[in-house]
Amino acid sequence: MRFMPTKRSIAEELAKLLDSSDRPLYVINEQRQVIYCNGALASWIDLEPKRIIGRRVEFHSEAAKTEELLPDESAPLTDLCPPPSALAGETNVGTISCATRDGRLRHRAAEFVALGRRQKRTTAGLTSDSVGISLLVVLGSADLTPQEVAAEVSGEATIEELHRTIRRFRRGQAQRYSMQSLLGASSAVQKVRAQIEAAAASRANVLICGPRGSGRSHVARAIHYQATGDQDVPLLPIRCDSLTNDLWTRTLDRVRLAGSDGERPTLLLENLEAMSAEHQGLLLNAIQQKLVNARVVATISTAELVSANEKDGASVSGRTAIDAKLRNWISTVEIQIPRLTDRLEDLPILAQYFLEACNRNSSKQVGSLRGDALDQLALYSWPGDVRQLREAIEAAHAACGSHVVVAADLPAIFLQAAQAASHIRHKPEPIVLEEVLASIEKDAIERTLIETGGNKSEAAALLGMTRPRFYRRLVQLGMISPEAEVRPAVELPEFIEQEDAEQ
Amino acid sequence: MSIQCGDRYIFWFVCERTGRWAAALRVAIARHHSSDRSWIPLARIKEVRTLTQLMGSLLLSRKLPVGDLSEADDVLNSRAESASETPPTPRRPGFLLSNSLPKDHPAIVLVEVGEENLADVLEFFSTQRDQNLRFVALMDDSLGKSAGNTKSIVYDRDFICDALCEAGAADILQTPRQIARLLPLAVRLAQANSCFGKPARDDSIAEMAKLALPWQDD
Known part of the structure; x- marks a missing residue:
């Protein structure tokens, strides 16, 4: 009796053959979901097959988090997505890039084999291109060298290179504003970290208060990148102190249009206290008409907030009052950033971080700050907060003549402040x-x-x-x-x- | 109420390959001054051709008086000439209006973005920390265009615009015709900067006097 292979046995044999291949390969279906991948692919992108299969692939440049930070396995994969022209069945060769855990990109030549005919789904009279073809992607057996990548890039559509560029940029931003970038072990900083995580998880509007130079903008960006991960969510930062009517109108239009596409961008309003009454009115109007399809994160100076509270909503010192309705709408979550003088235990690690940052692009390598320098820094009142500390360390790094920063390397203002602090205060002078x-x-x-x-x-x-x-x-x-x-x-x-x- | 600007001005840095954006900026400023509409700060325009020159120029302008900067201009222009055979841009005396440039002086930095320098511009914008600088991206015509698909051109240009905004661009111009819309930005920047004198106050004169009284804190 002649043996007739069943479909099941054929599939099993085929799977064995593909698994034994040393070339990474995978199959994506019409909905752009990975339905099969072999072991070579899993080892190339450093993920287990079960964490690849079932996930959608998307062609965009958003920063992808590492798997440890990405608990949601239903999140789309950007690494394995073929270019749209391949998904449309128009090209059959190209490159696939994959990011390593240290952020480096690896590239391999790829062949795209269409496995079915392109289908089109009609919804409400509109033709949707979301359903495409199934695709077998076969990668080369070795990574491309930089020279090969350059040659490949020059020959392929420029837009893909632009996407790669933006992708690298976003990956860098996500690392720059990660939770690890918020230095300090004080209880105040730990509380801020917890608030950032809560704010990121809630997707609610956030008001960040703190003194100037304390890193309010950094915290705002940390919330955005913590919340969005590798989803396609733009960040739109606006500096209210240089906001023009035209720019504000365009930004509100952008936010409205973005919302209609389904994405909900993050609108970052820096120095909200500097926003004019007219611009506040436009924003309030848009809020009332439910046209703000964005998460709003705003930063405000602590001094302005105190003034506003004392004067019942009216701000002083030449700034516009923040409308109470607007403030209430934005401050769903409120994060208070502590002054540097309220967390002096973090000063040594911050100073060391800034010092090492100075070493990065310099031939001069300075190891640390001596105790007397740290003492002088601790005695100072820090009106410019962390930003002023960074500038002081940069100046000290430039003045330092050895491998250790000493008190004499610091700007003169610190010595004067220390001397003033050591003197008994005189009685205030009489006023005429x-x-x-x-x-x-x-x-x-x-x-x-x-x-x-x-x-x-x-x-x-x-x-x-x-x-x-x-x-x-x-x-x-x-x-x-x-x-x-x-x-x-x-x-x-x-x-x-x-x-x-x-x- | 207009600002008492005295001899203060806004510094414009324009980093582009050809000179068309700087020319458009000069025309826009001159037109505004001749039409005598609302007040705008006086302008000093500095042209450079590469990001490296721009960074050098910014560094010099924040530390040296303008006399030294002018020498630096010559050096930079001669370097540009030898590097790209681009003729040095003639300096316009009408725009040289100040004797010194304080460290906290406001400036607007315009950078032309093309396919070849997108990564560098994103990195440059996102790493600048000077509070008195505002960055504007000037989109090169070719940027984001893919062959024969109009829809994807729009999509990709928007996508690039989003990335530039995210990096820190205060505005993005698609064509030199839009350059006049940067003048209100210069006004706002001047109003927010202490170099241009006291900003307009919203409180009443009585309130101002009351706040100035020595016993008001008690």
Whole structure:
């Protein structure tokens, strides 16, 4: 009796043959899911077959996290995706790239074998291209050398190289703003780390408060990269202190359109306190019309927040007040970044980190900071927070003449601060009230003159003075010289002033 | 209320291969000044041809007075000439308006982005930390174009724009015709910078006087 092989036995034989191949190969179906891969492929991309099979492949350049950081195995694979032209059955050769755990890219030549006909699915009258062909991808037996990659790149579509470039950039950003980049072991920093993880998991809006230079923007980006992983979610940073009407309108349009595609980008509003009332109004309007399809992460200076609280929503020091509704909408999660002076135990590790960063691009290699230098740093008040520390270390690195930074290498301000701290404070000097009031009066007059465009009559009226008295004060305060004034120095009778005013 | 700018100005760095963007910027600024519309800060424009020159120029401008910078310009221009045989850009005296450049002086940096330098520009934008600099990407015509598919051109240019924004570009221009929209950015940057004097205040004069009184903290 002649042996008739069953379909099952054929499939098993075929699987054995493919598994024994030293060339990595895999099959993706019409929905771009990996339905088969052999052992050579698993070892090439350093993942077990069970963690590959069933996952979708997508052609985009988002940063992929390492598998340890990626608990969701249903997340798409970007490494194994053939170019769209291959998915469309238009090309049958190309390259496939795979990132190693240290972020390096490896490339192999690939052959794409179409296994079925292209299908098109019609949904609501529209033809969708989401259903394509099944594809067998067979990779070369060895990685391409850089020269081979360069030759390959020059011959293939430029757009793929651009995608690779963006992909490398995003991978770098994700590493730069990883949780490990938030240095410090103090309880305050540990709390911030926990809040970042919670904020990333919740996908809610986040308000980040902290002093200037404390790394608010870094925390905001850490939340974005922690939350999005390798999903196709753009980050749109906006600096509110240089925001123009045109740019803001385009950004809101971008956010609205992005939402309609299903993606929910992260809108990062840096220095929210500097946003004008008009721009706040536009944002509020968009929120009320449910046109903000984005997660909003905003940063705000602690000083501005305290001022706003004290003045019941009205901010001071020349900044616009933050609308209470807007603030409530953004501050679903609120993260408070501590001052450097409140976590001095982190200062040595931060200083060491910045010092080693200086070594990176320098021929001068400095090992550490000596105890006396660290003592001086700890005595300082750090108005510029971590940013100021970085600048101080950069200056010390430049001044350092040996392999250790000593106190003398630090900028002079630290020595002065240490000396001031060691002296007993003197009693405050007495205030000459007349002079203080005169300076306030001068400021008020200057500002009134600016607001009235230099019209002294209007300025006098605004300040509740007669014009002659206003002139006298200008002369007394040294704001104009008596001879510069065209009018006679003698004071005019009150009724003449009144007649002028009536005219 | 306009800002009392005195002799203050905004520094524009333009890094491009040809000179068309800088030319468009000069025209836009000149048109704005001649039409005497709203106030914009005076401008000093510095042209460079490569990112390396731009980095050198930025470094010099943040540390040296303009006299030294002008010498540096000559050096950089001569290097550019020898490297790419591009003729040195003639300096426009009308735009040289200051005697010194403080370290915290605001500047707008325009960088032309093409296929060959996309990676470098992304890296450059994302690693700059100076709070007084704003970066603008100038998209090269060829960037993101793939043969014969209009839809993918739009998609890929958007994709590249997103990456440039993410790296830190304050704005992205697709054509020199759009360059006039950077002038409001210069105004905002000047308003936010202390070099240009006190910014406009929103509180009343009475409130200002009250806040200045010595006993208000007690």
